Amino acid sequence: MILIIDDDIGIRTSLNLLMKQAGLDAFAVPEQNSAIKWLREHTPDIILMDMNFTVSTSGEEGLELLRKVKILHPEVPVILITGWGTISLAVEGVKLGASDFITKPWNNNQIIESVKTNLKIAEINSTDKPDTNCNLRKRYDLTNIIGNSTEIKEVLISAMRIAPTNATVLVTGESGTGKELIAEAIHNNSKRKNKPFIKVNLGGLSASLFESEMFGHKRGAFTDAHTDRTGRFAMADGGTIFLDEIGELDLQSQVKLLRVLQEQTFEVLGSSVQKKVDVRVICATNRNLPLMVQKGEFREDLYYRINLINLNLPSLRERSNDIPLLVNHFAYKLCKEHELPDINIDKNAYSYLKKLPFRGNIRELKNLVERTILMSSNSDIDSDNFIANQQYEIVNTNIEGGLTTIDNIEKEMIIKTLNIYKNNISGAARSLGLSRGALYRRLDKYNISYEK
Numbered sequence: 333m334i335l336i337i338d339d340d341i342g343i344r345t346s347l348n349l350l351m352k353q354a355g356l357d358a359f360a361v362p363e364q365n366s367a368i369k370w371l372r373e374h375t376p377d378i379i380l381m382d383m384n385f386t387v388s389t390s391g392e393e394g395l396e397l398l399r400k401v402k403i404l405h406p407e408v409p410v411i412l413i414t415g416w417g418t419i420s421l422a423v424e425g426v427k428l429g430a431s432d433f434i435t436k437p438w439n440n441n442q443i444i445e446s447v448k449t450n451l452k453i454a455e456i457n458s459t460d461k462p463d464t465n466c467n468l469r470k471r472y473d474l475t476n477i478i479g480n481s482t483e484i485k486e487v488l489i490s491a492m493r494i495a496p497t498n499a500t501v502l503v504t505g506e507s508g509t510g511k512e513l514i515a516e517a518i519h520n521n522s523k524r525k526n527k528p529f530i531k532v533n534l535g536g537l538s539a540s541l542f543e544s545e546m547f548g549h550k551r552g553a554f555t556d557a558h559t560d561r562t563g564r565f566a567m568a569d570g571g572t573i574f575l576d577e578i579g580e581l582d583l584q585s586q587v588k589l590l591r592v593l594q595e596q597t598f599e600v601l602g603s604s605v606q607k608k609v610d611v612r613v614i615c616a617t618n619r620n621l622p623l624m625v626q627k628g629e630f631r632e633d634l635y636y637r638i639n640l641i642n643l644n645l646p647s648l649r650e651r652s653n654d655i656p657l658l659v660n661h662f663a664y665k666l667c668k669e670h671e672l673p674d675i676n677i678d679k680n681a682y683s684y685l686k687k688l689p690f691r692g693n694i695r696e697l698k699n700l701v702e703r704t705i706l707m708s709s710n711s712d713i714d715s716d717n718f719i720a721n722q723q724y725e726i727v728n729t730n731i732e733g734g735l736t737t738i739d740n741i742e743k744e745m746i747i748k749t750l751n752i753y754k755n756n757i758s759g760a761a762r763s764l765g766l767s768r769g770a771l772y773r774r775l776d777k778y779n780i781s782y783e784k
């Protein structure tokens with residue numbers, strides 16, 4: 333049963349009808365007191381509520397009602413209905429425990445979608461958790477994600493519980509903890525798995541390019557638009573869009589992104605047609621978004637819009653028990669890929685590795701393992717081999733813009749890796765833990781020639 337609370341009879345009737353059409357039972361009340369009375373006797377599956385009940389548009393009454401509802405039924409998802417102009421109110425609501433907010437005028441599919449997603453999450457939350465890692469791995473495709481520690485298991489369990497829903501997910505965690513990997517795993521274990529997974533690195537996207545990259549453009553839309561271009565949202569239609577490094581997005585682009593997320597429609601530059609898309613959004617960042625919100629660097633409304641579900645990946649330091657497993661995995665894969673003889677890793681090497689700070693987390697460990705194997709001349713590897721290669725890594729993973737010495741070390745490391753890989757860009761990029769694009773950018777930056 334869905335409870336609808338709205339003082340406008342037109343809205344009550346149309347929401348009621350909409351829910352019926354979607355096969356959901358609904359009951360509607362016009363104001364706060366009758367809502368509370370009903371809620372004392374019944375438990376709905378979900379509540380859809382307006383924020384304003386009188387001519388006053390402050391929304392205070394709505395917030396007050398929400399507080400009471402959350403005391404009576406903390407588990408029941410509440411979806412708020414607000415005007416676009418009063419999004420800050422919705423944000424207040426989310427802080428008080430609302431699950432989602434829809435802006436007026438709404439789009440029918442969007443409401444149904446939100447209701448269904450929240451019903452599913454509530455249902456999943458009330459059923460038992462798959463408790464063992466073994467179960468988890470049997471039930472889901474998690475082949476690339478190595479780890480047995482409780483810390484990573486908890487994240488995987490949550491990720492797999494929400495994978496089948498359409499809920500927006502924010503993946504947080506330090507650099508190199510596997511945010512992208514988990515985003516892909518969510519997509520691969522969802523109904524959308526046979527549709528595109530489109531990754532966009534918002535860190536590399538300037539404010540001026542944002543719209544044409546995300547929404548596409550028509551030929552002639554601006555001076556350099558020589559041909560039509562399909563935007564990332566259109567490419568991801570039916571699938572998942574992964575917005576990486578969302579913390580790097582400038583404020584102007586944040587507003588534009590918020591609009592698409594709210595309305596699920598966008599306008600291709602140079603055309604006045606509204607395009608509709610069906611995309612699931614997963615965002616990732618290693619920045620502290622709440623702090624950025626406090627400092628006014630990140631929009632609070634966008635933060636709550638993307639943060640309906642938060643998965644925080646543990647640092648490698650917090651899951652150091654996984655180190656032996658990870659080391660073996662990376663060593664095995666590297667040897668197979670390069671047709672190297674199997675190697676033996678000495679026990680003392682693991683205890684040594686477990687003590688390292690690994691600020692670059694799994695990426696740093698992976699690079700260290702690969703480099704150590706490639707640099708060592710025999711197949712027995714002990715802690716000394718790791719020590720010899722480690723200094724490099726610590727500096728590499730602490731790159732802070734502009735420090736010449738670190739730039740030099742990075743440059744030197746890229747040159748060495750290119751030599752090992754005989755200028756094969758893909759191989760070198762993989763070994764350095766960079767995307768090919770990121771490696772090319774660095775090759776340009778440092779003026780490194782890479783002809784084969």
Ligand SMILES: Nc1ncnc2c1ncn2[C@@H]1O[C@H](COP(=O)(O)OP(=O)(O)OP(=O)(O)O)[C@@H](O)[C@H]1O
Nearest residue numbers: 476477478506507508509510511512513618694695
């Ligand atoms: N649990 C894991 N098992 C195996 N490999 C992993 C695991 N987690 C991460 N990796 C590997 O570590 C590297 C970094 O992972 P990923 O790119 O997903 O991290 P990230 O959190 O997105 O990092 P960044 O913040 O720097 O973008 C990749 O090569 C990935 O394959």
Ligand SMILES: [Mg+2]
Nearest residue numbers: 511512576616
């Ligand atoms: Mg990443």
